[in-house]
Amino acid sequence: MIDWAALRAGLDKRDQLLVSIIVCVYNNAALTDKCLDSLFRHEAGSPFEVIVVDNGSDADTAELLRAWSDREPRIRLLSNPENMNFSLGNNLGFAMSRGKRIVFLNNDTEVSPEWLSSLLAPLDRDDVRGVQPKLVFPNGTIQCIGLVFSDHSPFAYPLYSRLPGDAPLVRRRRRFKALTAACLAIRARDFVEAGGFDPLFVNGQEDVDLCLRVGGGKPVFTCATDSVVVHHEGKSAGRGNAIPDNRALFAERWAGRIAGDDRLHYVTDGVDLEGYRVDSEPLAAMGLATAIPTLAYPGPTTAALSAGMTGLRLRIPCPRRDLKDRWGDYHFAAALAKAATSKGLAATIDFLEDWSTPAAKGELEVVLRGLSPWPGSNRRAGGGRRVIWMISHPDKVSDEELDCYDHIFVASDVWATVLSERGLKPSITALLQCTEVERFNLEARAGAPHHERLYVANSRKFLRSMVARAMSEGMRLDIYGEMWDGLAPVDWVKGENVANVLLPTYYAGADVVLNDHWESMRAHGFVSNRVFDVLATGAPLLTDSVEGMPQSLREACTMLDENISLRDAIAIARSRHSLSQRDEIARWIAEEHSFASRLREICAVLR
Template identity: 30%
Template sequence: MPPESRTRAPHVPADPQAILASGLLDRDWVGAQLGMVFNTDREALERLLEQDAKCSPHPLFEQSWAGRSLAAYLGEGTARSKVSPHPLVDVRRILDEHPQAARHTYGPLSWWVSQAGDDSLVPVPEGVRQVRWGHLRAAALEAAERRHSSAGVRRAHRSSRRAPTPTPDPPALPVGDEPLVSIVLTVHDDGPRLREVVDAVQAQTYSGWELVVVDNGSDDDTTAVLTGVAAFEPRVVPLTVPRGSTARARNAALGKARGTYVAFADTAHAWRPDFLRVMVGHLHASGASMAHAAMRVPDAAGGEWFRVVGGRREHLLAHDHFDLACLVVRRDLVTQLGGFDETLGGAEGLDLVLRLSEDARLRPVRRVLVDRTDPEEEDPRWTAAIVERHLVDWEAAGRRPRERGRVSVVLPASPDLARTVRWVTRTMAPLGEADDIELVVVGSHLPRHVELPLAMLMATYPRARLMATLPRLGAALSTNIGIAQTTGEVVVLARTSVNPPRDAFRALVAALDDPAVAIAQPLVTDRPGLVVSAGAVFGPGRTHPEAFMAGLPVSDAAALEARRVPAPLSPVVAVRGADLVRAHGFDVWMGDTLPEIELGIRLAVNDGAATVVVPEAAMVIKPRQLARLDTASADVRALQERWPSPPPGSDEAWAGAGFEVVGRRWEAPAGAARGPLDAPALAPRTLVRPRRAAVRQGPPALRWALDIAAPSGPRGQRWGDAYFARSLAEALTRLGQRVSVDNRDLRQRDSRDLDDVVLVLRGLDRVVPRPGRVNLEWVISHPDLVDAAELASFDRVYAASTTWAARAGAAAGVAVTPLLQCTDPRLFNPSRGEPDTGAPVLFVGNSRDVYRRSVRSALAVGARVEVHGADWDRFLSPDLIASTVVANEELGALYCSAGVVLNDHHDDMRRDGFLANRLFDVAACGARLVSDEIDGLSEVFGDVVQTFHDETEMRPLLADPDAAFPSYQTRLALAEKVIREHSFDHRAEVLLEDAVRLLAR
């Protein structure tokens, strides 16, 4: 959602005349939302103002998205140019394409609406497919009308604080020799409460009943109480059955029942005296097949709710549960359907009524005739299972043909419109000639301000649709509804709780080319660069999942040898559509947090198919967005009930990642209370150590952590330290080492205890050595920040300056080894470009809030300098700044093709002889290089690199470079020397040799 919508503007009284004049009142749109037809705009406006934001004034204005009412929006003046009024409107785009819109009295959107025809392209934001206004408006009106047509069902779904208006009394009922209504009551160990239920039945004002009581294998005195009751009440029919399900006991009672109608009593509800008279009377008089009474429900706060179930099938599906004690139905209808489904372990009442409603309508009796006495509700998992049975036709889904090459994405919509919009636009944005993506968004009981804009957005894409369901469904059941409607060869199951992974779907789909693979999941990481989940693994003896490789550096997961894992653990997974439908999708009994894990276990056990993690398909989430996996999780317990034995493959997964399991322990989750009286939930943690090869030629394979001062995120990735560390890591990897680059946010990761060597690339941050590791420090910048105590705390110290190494080492009494900076010959070599074909004078580097000496001197002598870097706005005119950032992979081409490349050093670096990394990169390219004077320059580069002190010395170097610099052949010879003696590979060999020696010591 745009920033403007996060805070609501103060209330502004509506100006009817301004709203009408703005053109942002569409009376057809208002009428479609309210189910009305207006003859004039003023009629529509009056009704709109009465609704107080229950509908929007125009298809392209949504108050919740704009964060203000239409009156406030129209009164904001120029601020309207910065406010997004709708997910499908980019106000800045209107202004870019039509500058005159800025002068409109009521803002750019009003201007556009006044000019738009049916064929006008809507000014949609970037990433949204172009759509014509006539098509979009028609889709909006259709969605609004469809929503209003279900408004009665939505209202019927809600319980109310106010008692319903009573239904009039029915005619009097006959009382004959045979009972007109049979009451079914099942009891189990309910001796003390059985008498209360019988008393409530005997208190009924209608007496033409029989009470069939089934003792469902009680162990207490229920049998004796039932025998005594039957002895004094001839209308009580006792029945005893062995202990079994409630459905079986009720079916046994139905077999004994004689009445035309049947009602269901229980110990959790209390009938009022008029219950049977009113309910059976209405059925008898109207000829209806079944009826449901209103019920009073007390709440925890001491108040009460009143619940009435509507008559249509949609009403039944829209309820979270069904109170069978409020139902009276013709007995022959129940017996024709075979009674209750005995395969169910709960919610069999809801299932029965849903089956009954396929042929008959439930009559709502709006009189409070039942009081709920037991606050306990049905298990929501059973309710979800029953609703799925009646909403998802897996057989029909299995017959639906699947389009080869098509990828279907199923997404349960979030009440947070911005999250769902982000997923829709990023998922469908790559659509091109070769892309075949289908998007099915399932919206469960969405509010108007989410459903209608979302329906409009989906209408802009040819293979996207919104399924707005009436029931309040969980994510797992919503996903199954979407799966059954897909047509893709591969189905991606996703959640809006995380941001969509960019370009990840292709890699996931490609992993399913292997017929042995059933599920593919991305590598799930956090922003600093640690693994959040590479799948699910399990400890021995119990099915308690934990996130595989959680807390390890991403480099460990990227180096996976065997990518199979026992089960997936990710908000996004890809599965073949046919396999998914054959397995009937997610098991809704698992709840909404772990259905992917259960699906993976089920496919592995039943089909022998594997789950794989795809490191190339990475997605970033916050660790808390992953499912809870501690002992207090009800979904974990449900998983253990379904699969008591863990699936195989956990130890093999660790081995494939280069680790061996040495033990397991249970830990309290982060942030849990840890006082002496606290008993927090626990989560498992596998203890591992790196595996070592028994026989290996050459140096041993060690684990390295390269510690840098750069922060996490895209900004930190552009720091020079980050580029340097990545190149060094690649060089060490080529030597068989396992390397992770830790920015400052990863410095305290627990998994660093598994590393052998910690190499601190000393920049802005001082780093405390890690006990038990080989601790190396390489001072490559900011020498003023390093003191003697820091040097003494490391096992070995290197410095990118010969003079500083000698001076600092002598002062501290510590041996400091000179190790100059270096270059990556793969990126910097003479073959990257042709000399003198690019910028005559080039500088690449950030300003760092100073006017760099080399740039200032070059401009002072009239040179045309091309600058690439950030923070130059305060020093240079915009025409001199070619870009704010250059990819490291492109730098070599810039250096090779430049006439002259400029370089200078920070004062402390120049004073202490720290040769800049840029010197080695430019020299390796064979380019002409001008630098300020610094100790050690001539020893490394000879006279090939030219130096300057001021503008006087700069002028001849730039005026005639051919005369001022050595020949190209001489520069090529220097390039060969730099590549041979000052590469990252050479530095990696030195570091590895020293680390092995220190480890052996």
């Protein structure tokens, strides 16, 4: 049914930019609807098509798929007369696809903001053959970050399954020999050359078999931990019916050929392996059981959330969805949404045009206050809680607006003190900005581009203080940002935009990163999230001084003093901390200043 020779011949004609997302569907209309809704609701970062394969579904599901196809031009629908199972159904979907990069996605999943750009980024490396996201159960615990093998069974099992989704052990980038195809990104060329999924497997083991054929049993696969996808595992009908046959076939093909790699992870992570148990006694009697480890973790993982809420509705001042890539507030909200998802909380991002949408029952409304005020006429309809997190432009928020909230979080110790003296109705808590440690971390050094003096910011048609200082002293900068025409030398501006998913590598590869703040933020004690982002990658940071900046952060940076030249300040910034000290600072940022830690602080205050 699949002409692999023709597909091989057509590889060079595939669209270089297009991503083909293949969703194979057999029944379960409700979950499929949620899956497709999440695909088109959240940022993709790349042009994409969705190949929906109706694998002989029931009438309700078939009708749903036709309705989606009719209203969404990016969907291409393939209707099979009967259930072709996972392997053949996805192979048929692939044959219809046109992109050079392929994502296989289960219909019992829900994607989160920035999932696709994060998932695809590792494929830019030649030594990576496939990528999966951090798959979490609806309660936020880990379903799979990658598959590992033991020496006690030929069958792979998911590493650190059931750990909290924000546990430090599941934030690290790792290499695997196999991944799950519940959500799997792979190059079209690799998929074709392997001959696709083997239809001899019936809804089980076909993904591991594919990975071993593509990668030859080498650790050439990875998990993009900054891509988070919820997986309602086990909701696909008939999923476990052929387990014995699938395992028997897999063992016949691979037993004794794949060395165990699970212990390497545990030794590296300081996790004690206390032994193994079988996943099924009946399968053990047939010699087809998977060996599942019993593990003892070093210290606590993470605390559970308990603030009486079912989800977050994040209100951001970005006017429209099509402008999101230009607004830092969107990336801030996306990171907070992913942290919530990793804790089992649904998260929705509302752009300014969506602010009139009422919150659902049990949702906590979080207004990430930037330039736009909250419309006072839009009162809470369902009696839920609404809080503000002031992360910038404190001078633009009136006391009248602040009194509309149930609690005020403010990203400045200084401004929290000022507000506390105004007699406002809501309670006030200082809550600094932070960083997405799954993205901004020491692993960003791998393959990082080199810049001598890096400056990343939009001018907003003002000559920023750090750039003005550099120009006055003739210190050339590598600038990335918008609206620098006529303000900075043309040859200094290297680009208008760096994709957020690539930004960590730019920071990590710089000899020094320079940063400044808007005057209102600097004077009122608002430390920008760029400070946390840069430090999390282990890069030297030179920044202007912020009023009331916590001493621990001041010591991690180098402050630009008016009494010292920029040249000398850069030299100090580069030599102030050794590489090992910068690594320690990055680990401290990951521990104390992540979105997960801020979410825990919010929930602790509201509990």
